[in-house]
Amino acid sequence: MKQETSQTTQKTNKGIKKIGVLTSGGDAPGMNAAIRAVTRSAIAHNLEVIGIHHGFKGLIENEFTPLTSSGVSGILQNGGTILKTARSREFLTEEGRAKAYQNLVNAGINAVVVIGGDGSFTGALVFSKEFDIPFVGIPATIDNDIFGTDYTIGYDTALNTVVQAVDKIKDTAASHGRVFFIEVMGREAGLLALNGGIAVGAEVILIPESNTEHQAFDRFISKGYKRKKTSGIVVIAEGEEMGGALKLAKKAEQENPDLDIRVSILGHMQRGGNPTAQDRVAATKMGVAAVDAILDDQKSIMVGLRYGKIVHVPFNKAVKLNHSIDQDLLEIQRLITI
Amino acid sequence: MKQETSQTTQKTNKGIKKIGVLTSGGDAPGMNAAIRAVTRSAIAHNLEVIGIHHGFKGLIENEFTPLTSSGVSGILQNGGTILKTARSREFLTEEGRAKAYQNLVNAGINAVVVIGGDGSFTGALVFSKEFDIPFVGIPATIDNDIFGTDYTIGYDTALNTVVQAVDKIKDTAASHGRVFFIEVMGREAGLLALNGGIAVGAEVILIPESNTEHQAFDRFISKGYKRKKTSGIVVIAEGEEMGGALKLAKKAEQENPDLDIRVSILGHMQRGGNPTAQDRVAATKMGVAAVDAILDDQKSIMVGLRYGKIVHVPFNKAVKLNHSIDQDLLEIQRLITI
Amino acid sequence: MKQETSQTTQKTNKGIKKIGVLTSGGDAPGMNAAIRAVTRSAIAHNLEVIGIHHGFKGLIENEFTPLTSSGVSGILQNGGTILKTARSREFLTEEGRAKAYQNLVNAGINAVVVIGGDGSFTGALVFSKEFDIPFVGIPATIDNDIFGTDYTIGYDTALNTVVQAVDKIKDTAASHGRVFFIEVMGREAGLLALNGGIAVGAEVILIPESNTEHQAFDRFISKGYKRKKTSGIVVIAEGEEMGGALKLAKKAEQENPDLDIRVSILGHMQRGGNPTAQDRVAATKMGVAAVDAILDDQKSIMVGLRYGKIVHVPFNKAVKLNHSIDQDLLEIQRLITI
Amino acid sequence: MKQETSQTTQKTNKGIKKIGVLTSGGDAPGMNAAIRAVTRSAIAHNLEVIGIHHGFKGLIENEFTPLTSSGVSGILQNGGTILKTARSREFLTEEGRAKAYQNLVNAGINAVVVIGGDGSFTGALVFSKEFDIPFVGIPATIDNDIFGTDYTIGYDTALNTVVQAVDKIKDTAASHGRVFFIEVMGREAGLLALNGGIAVGAEVILIPESNTEHQAFDRFISKGYKRKKTSGIVVIAEGEEMGGALKLAKKAEQENPDLDIRVSILGHMQRGGNPTAQDRVAATKMGVAAVDAILDDQKSIMVGLRYGKIVHVPFNKAVKLNHSIDQDLLEIQRLITI
Structure with a gap:
């Protein structure tokens, strides 16, 4: 003893x-x-x-x-x-x-x-x-x-909840040839959206910390999608400055009426679960x-x-991060989303 | 052979x-x-x-x-x-x-x-x-x-997707003492909402096939919730005639500002998954x-x-059901939601 | 009221x-x-x-x-x-x-x-x-x-637990070109094994209620597997009279040493879970x-x-079923396992 | 461009x-x-x-x-x-x-x-x-x-597979007042067992890298369990030197026949899954x-x-780790398993 x-x-x-x-x-x-x-x-x-x-x-x-x-x-x-x-x-x-x-x-x-x-x-x-x-x-x-x-x-549970939900959505996106705009939590931080987007193979990821992806988004909407892919996933962090998923979807539909766009806001289920x-x-x-x-x-x-x-x-140092994001991940995403 | x-x-x-x-x-x-x-x-x-x-x-x-x-x-x-x-x-x-x-x-x-x-x-x-x-x-x-x-x-996969999503939402509802209005698929049929609602222990279930629950809903909003429970789940079928979850939530907030109401629209993930x-x-x-x-x-x-x-x-008989719903289930729900 | x-x-x-x-x-x-x-x-x-x-x-x-x-x-x-x-x-x-x-x-x-x-x-x-x-x-x-x-x-929860476990095992079976002998619960009843086996696409299903599958098993071991498939799943109910998965695996290895056989006994996790x-x-x-x-x-x-x-x-009628099994399912399994 | x-x-x-x-x-x-x-x-x-x-x-x-x-x-x-x-x-x-x-x-x-x-x-x-x-x-x-x-x-997928399987087993362990000996993969490394054991709240964790837990195991078998808990989980890495779960269970049953011990070998499902x-x-x-x-x-x-x-x-440095394990985790496990 x-x-x-x-x-x-x-x-x-x-x-x-x-x-x-x-x-x-x-x-x-x-x-x-x-x-x-x-x-x-x-x-x-x-x-x-x-x-x-x-x-x-x-x-x-x-x-x-x-x-x-x-x-x-x-x-x-x-x-x-x-x-x-x-x-x-x-x-x-x-x-x-x-x-x-x-x-x-x-x-x-x-x-x-x-x-x-x-x-x-x-x-x-x-x-x-x-x-x-x-x-x-x-x-x-x-x-x-x-x-x-x-x-x-x-964080890890929420990330896996995002991934499992989007995996399901990808099934129906692929079956119908649709583009889904998926809004995930993160009013000021895009980590869930960024890593979630990488993990589901999203075509575009929009996060508050970076606006370099806005071009990729425009390109995807105007032509990228039609060429090689029949469906697509755009992951959008809640706090993204261009506006939430619903607003972006309306804009995209106007720009390219050929796209069959649907929106999904994952919402509070991201906070729960084992x-x-x-x-x-x-x-x-x-x-x-x-x-x-x-x-x-x-x-x-x-x-x-x-x-x-x-x-x-x-405590006085443990404040919200001032949005430093792993830029490598953004670059990786651009590279492998062909 | x-x-x-x-x-x-x-x-x-x-x-x-x-x-x-x-x-x-x-x-x-x-x-x-x-x-x-x-x-x-x-x-x-x-x-x-x-x-x-x-x-x-x-x-x-x-x-x-x-x-x-x-x-x-x-x-x-x-x-x-x-x-x-x-x-x-x-x-x-x-x-x-x-x-x-x-x-x-x-x-x-x-x-x-x-x-x-x-x-x-x-x-x-x-x-x-x-x-x-x-x-x-x-x-x-x-x-x-x-x-x-x-x-x-x-049907069974979608039903379990609903149940697993609402289980997660219940975690956060209970932690915060919130009421969640959850919209599930079913434009003309309430089976997913009805069975899903029973399976998650919803306080109220609103489906196109029955309006007897509208009273239960009103009662829940005006007082039922405050007495015995600190959180609650209202499951609403897409096609419910009172309007979708968002509309109902606005109405409920006006009627009872003490309630901390959140909305979740489960959306297309209900169509996918293994x-x-x-x-x-x-x-x-x-x-x-x-x-x-x-x-x-x-x-x-x-x-x-x-x-x-x-x-x-x-084929000419295999049309959409004219909304016959198992009334026993509705009665069971009323009975055990105390 | x-x-x-x-x-x-x-x-x-x-x-x-x-x-x-x-x-x-x-x-x-x-x-x-x-x-x-x-x-x-x-x-x-x-x-x-x-x-x-x-x-x-x-x-x-x-x-x-x-x-x-x-x-x-x-x-x-x-x-x-x-x-x-x-x-x-x-x-x-x-x-x-x-x-x-x-x-x-x-x-x-x-x-x-x-x-x-x-x-x-x-x-x-x-x-x-x-x-x-x-x-x-x-x-x-x-x-x-x-x-x-x-x-x-x-029953339904246990069945889905079986299916999800075997889905995982199939990943590794396919990657390695292995045959898995998987034992599921059911000392006197083969319903879990039968429906589970259908749901995972098992090559052979052995249950207490039927011995017609013993031939299929022998054929699979002796040659069927080598011809067209590179991996395989045999689902065995606990109570199957030929003996459990371990015993059958030993027998099969002796008969056909070319097979790379592994055994998995799913065990008590079948009793639990949400x-x-x-x-x-x-x-x-x-x-x-x-x-x-x-x-x-x-x-x-x-x-x-x-x-x-x-x-x-x-109560005096609600005894254990005397092993009547849906013969159609067995026939279906034989038909589509090519 | x-x-x-x-x-x-x-x-x-x-x-x-x-x-x-x-x-x-x-x-x-x-x-x-x-x-x-x-x-x-x-x-x-x-x-x-x-x-x-x-x-x-x-x-x-x-x-x-x-x-x-x-x-x-x-x-x-x-x-x-x-x-x-x-x-x-x-x-x-x-x-x-x-x-x-x-x-x-x-x-x-x-x-x-x-x-x-x-x-x-x-x-x-x-x-x-x-x-x-x-x-x-x-x-x-x-x-x-x-x-x-x-x-x-x-690693992370296998770890979560272990955790989800043991969560299910804990349901039935608690219902029956049983002790489960659960064997997880890791012939030479105990990371899956150690982190898995922490994550499920195991009473004892046995890994190849440490034999300090053998005493805890003996204590648990001889008396610890009977005092305060009605069920228990022992997680054992495959390569643990005292022998696998089956052997340990036999030994434990002889030492303390009052225990209702069951064994579960999680097996190859740990290798698969999304x-x-x-x-x-x-x-x-x-x-x-x-x-x-x-x-x-x-x-x-x-x-x-x-x-x-x-x-x-x-490559010549990327060999198997010589079993250095986070000793803090072992200490944490001892501390909070009361």
């Missing part, structure tokens, strides 16, 4: 006896895996764990429930978040945050793990400047657009790392993954 | 040496399985098989290619149709049909298998009245709305039965499945 | 105030959907519902927990059974059953719904002859081998029908589905 | 006019995506492409077929390899390789892309030392165990990079991915 204890390097920190955990912002598949990992590793370190429902809103409204090891059993493979999530306007006010702090103090919570996106980390950062309860973040958003980490929980292996493993690693960071007296940092290893990124 | 021949009841028909096969109308998963079964069973009966591309259009434009046993290998599990499909206005004209007939005569084709919906059968029926080449139909449409058969190819076991088996049975029917000198009939057994339904 | 009540035909039965529900025997996907339907329809009829854990064992050991409408929320799409299942030797004894009866009386339970296979119904029948608490059954087994019903819960649409709908129908039957003072019957409609089958 | 050409950096190399591509060793999902990327990027660079069937065997037996852009259309999403694969003893002989060289010269092939594992690269290396035709490799094996690259094609998004994107990147490398006069190197970027690894 001794040996086991030493193997698993059980940590202690006199100031930390009880931690809270919450999910905030848009939900992402793998959030439950992160909740489970946070809970179980905290318990393994002899901490108590409190689940806070509905994100920062629940912090203010005192929606606290203890989490146990068996209470997080069987959630690893489920999409969504058992702790629910919500937006909270009240947390933007000093009063709201003061209420939240009082609730945390009353409950004896010494630190909080926030699972969410950059908006959630900004909220946590403001709070941490005002009050002495440390927050540690775990990046979770299907957009994978947070600076400082190569990976955010939910997480892929990669999302579960990443969420598990990060969940364990977040508890470690708390026990190491870290605060106002996000745990992330760089080159497969855990890194700590200050 | 003799025994085997007797087992597989190889048939002969002096007038039938070569048959054509085509897919027509909207594509449906399992069409390839039907093409394979038609081709292989015809070859087993010593017939030649010609694949006609792009439906009736290809009949007129002479898009004929021989099909071999190995040529249909590996297509059983693929969605779409290797023979493609298209709408043909020319086939609606006497001239077009005369051209089609000449092509069939020139190619030595003695009979044709049409895989498609009621529109396709109507076309085939008109042709058969004018010319002496028999047509036999196989029902394939994801709507499962053809009179005379309990089953049409593609066929389910049921679609493959049904397509295989019907494909074999269609060749049998031709060898038995049947014409202008659709092969169908009733109570699991092959039946023959005259 | 009145109208709604009349629509949903709320029933009352003075003798029935509280019912129990249990799952018994091997688990099957869709059992949870049935538990949910039983619970919710019972509550809609103003009954109380008690969940009995671990089947007949829990009946004896008093593992009773009330089920609520929200308690069965979110289980519709999950495989397995939240009530667990177990085998109970004690229920085979008079003493055990007496204990079970006393527990039911103490808990005020007036009737019990048993979700399981023919063994479970036999147990329920014995009990019902001795004591005055009625049992009603819902057929659930992936083998679909119960007399009196066209469908048992779990239920398909068909399993969820069937389970929901049967769950509602079981409560109806109890309110109609039925006892010692299984509710089943014949031709899509609910039927009532006395 | 000029702009487009400059964007896609079309390369030329006077010595390279025609390249061959082959798949070798065990097949892996994503190989087709790599074949497509090699073919299309080569054509974009004005090269001719020859598909060589059955790996090195086809090189010797002259199984050469031209590949076109449309010929590799629609294969991106399919498992297996359209070029087939085989083992070749003759290529181990000088004579065999001389024959292969003569065939390549006769066909005018100037360079060859080899898609496979370390064994394939070793073969290519030997050949390259003897003859003046350069070989460039693309790593493809579900084991992800090749030195010099973070990723090999097929590739995941990650496998398709990685295969596409590597396929394009392999053609680039050839045009840059590289030889006897494998293109790999390190930290998401293409790297070139000499």
Whole structure:
């Protein structure tokens, strides 16, 4: 037994006896895996764990429930978040945050793990400047657009959901000789569209980060399609500046009435579903790392993954990526779409 | 060897040496399985098989290619149709049909298998009245709305696609406490919406065949949702008379601004995907039965499945169902959605 | 509101105030959907519902927990059974059953719904002859081998699990030019093997109900494979009399050393997984029908589905099918496997 | 048009006019995506492409077929390899390789892309030392165990196949209170077992690279399971030194007869299936990079991915990893499996 204890390097920190955990912002598949990992590793370190429902809103409204090891059993493979999530306007006010702090103090919570996106980390950062309860973040958003980490929980599942949906659409596109304009999520980030488009063999991919593809799009609409292919897929990120799939489709139909164009907006199903292996493993690693960071007296940092290893990124650096995109992928796409 | 021949009841028909096969109308998963079964069973009966591309259009434009046993290998599990499909206005004209007939005569084709919906059968029926080449139909449409058969190819796959997509959406609906209005295919038939809604535990199901659910919808919007549930799913068939999901969502938002409503239109992905076991088996049975029917000198009939057994339904009866729906299912839905 | 009540035909039965529900025997996907339907329809009829854990064992050991409408929320799409299942030797004894009866009386339970296979119904029948608490059954087994019903819960999901697994195996079989011997569940019934084999395009299908395929198997091993195909799939039902896949593979390797044979035993994953649409709908129908039957003072019957409609089958008739198999399917398989 | 050409950096190399591509060793999902990327990027660079069937065997037996852009259309999403694969003893002989060289010269092939594992690269290396035709490799094996690259094609798909299969098995394990011993592929490498085990929440994971888990296994069998959990999953890599799942299960049953143990050997289905998004994107990147490398006069190197970027690894370094495993993951597993 001794040996086991030493193997698993059980940590202690006199100031930390009880931690809270919450999910905030848009939900992402793998959030439950992160909740489970946070809970179980905290318990393994002899901490108590409190689940806070509905994100920062629940912090203010005192929606606290203890989490146990068996209470997080069987959630690893489920999409969504058992702790629910919500937006909270009240947390933007000093009063709201003061209420939240009082609730945390009353409950004896010494630190909080926030699972969410950059908006959630900004909220946590403001709070941490005002009050002495440390927050540690775990990046979770299907957009994978947070600076400082190569990976955010939910991205791989959403990407595979896109790919599986478009695979189905390609069947009917090919049967009818149609062109499909498919809109995928990503208001400010085109990673889902770019990698999804590569993975399904899209003829054109339109993303917010690059407008070099607009020419390819025009060419495809005006003639490219008619020559060699009988059907086609155009993948469009939600936030693409030329407008969404519906608008682009109308424009294209006017330009080339010979095309038989259909539109599909993949929508919210991209946020759900059983997480892929990669999302579960990443969420598990990060969940364990977040508890470690708390026990190491870290605060106002996000745990992330760089080159497969855990890194700590200050909240004020973990903002939305300023749209740097792997240009090689765009070039590859141009090259092999003949 | 003799025994085997007797087992597989190889048939002969002096007038039938070569048959054509085509897919027509909207594509449906399992069409390839039907093409394979038609081709292989015809070859087993010593017939030649010609694949006609792009439906009736290809009949007129002479898009004929021989099909071999190995040529249909590996297509059983693929969605779409290797023979493609298209709408043909020319086939609606006497001239077009005369051209089609000449092509069939020139190619030595003695009979044709049409895989498609009621529109396709109507076309085939008109042709058969004018010319002496028999047509036999196989029902394939994801709507499962053809009179005379309990089953049409593609329905079960589309139903499972709906269910899997809504399962994902439920994850995010539950996490955010949202109500989703989900539009599924079925312009004139609500079977996909009804069974899909039951299978995902929808709070309300709106279908063209019944307006008794409109009250349930109104109740759900005005108060039902707030009392006991924190999220909800409303499944709406495309052809529902109150209008599509978008229109209904706008109306509901006005009536009850407290609801956090989102819309998802599942769209064309419902037409594609690898066929389910049921679609493959049904397509295989019907494909074999269609060749049998031709060898038995049947014409202008659709092969169908009733109570699991092959039946023959005259084309003029195999029209779109006049919307009879299993009322028990609606009642069950009301009962268990508490 | 009145109208709604009349629509949903709320029933009352003075003798029935509280019912129990249990799952018994091997688990099957869709059992949870049935538990949910039983619970919710019972509550809609103003009954109380008690969940009995671990089947007949829990009946004896008093593992009773009330089920609520929200308690069965979110289980519709999950495989397995939240009530667990177990085998109970004690229920085979008079003493055990007496204990079970006393527990039911103490808990005020007036009737019990048993979700399981023919063994479970036999147990329920014995009990019902001795004591005055009625049992009603819902057929659930992936083998679909119960007399009196066209469908048992779990069959369609298991069938699709088989098909999806073999689809993957076919990829590698084709790449390497290998023959795979694939063993599927079905100790006494070959329906999964037969329909699964048709759906994946198996070269040979061996099932307990027919030995006419043994010749086809011998022919395939000795020469058929070498001539025209470079890879092949042999689907074998667990209970096939020639022995399991491993034994047959050894025999085949000796007979034809040129074959590159591999074996795959699909195993218990066939019992799990999210239920398909068909399993969820069937389970929901049967769950509602079981409560109806109890309110109609039925006892010692299984509710089943014949031709899509609910039927009532006395327990003593709802035994395992004596292996009648759709001979047409076998003939079809022979015909199109060229 | 000029702009487009400059964007896609079309390369030329006077010595390279025609390249061959082959798949070798065990097949892996994503190989087709790599074949497509090699073919299309080569054509974009004005090269001719020859598909060589059955790996090195086809090189010797002259199984050469031209590949076109449309010929590799629609294969991106399919498992297996359209070029087939085989083992070749003759290529181990000088004579065999001389024959292969003569065939390549006769066909005018100037360079060859080899898609496979370390064994394939070793073969290519030997050949390259003897003859003046350069070989460039693309790593493809579900084991992800090749030195010099973070990723090999097929790994992510196999990992998700494992996870989805075990998810199903967990349903039935939980329903029956059983312990499942699940054997996954990985004769010399435990990555699939380790990450798969983390992703499904396995109680114990046994891999060739570490024997520290043997104690955990013994503890789990002797008592751990009985205390807190009613079911359990033990994931075992094929090559684990204690013996396969069947042997371990027998041992465990003897030690603790109270356990209800079942075994599942996932087998060859781990090699097939539609590739995941990650496998398709990685295969596409590597396929394009392999053609680039050839045009840059590289030889006897494998293109790999390190930290998401293409790297070139000499064949003699790209051998099987000597079992370095992420020890953090093992520790994480111990920590959160309570």
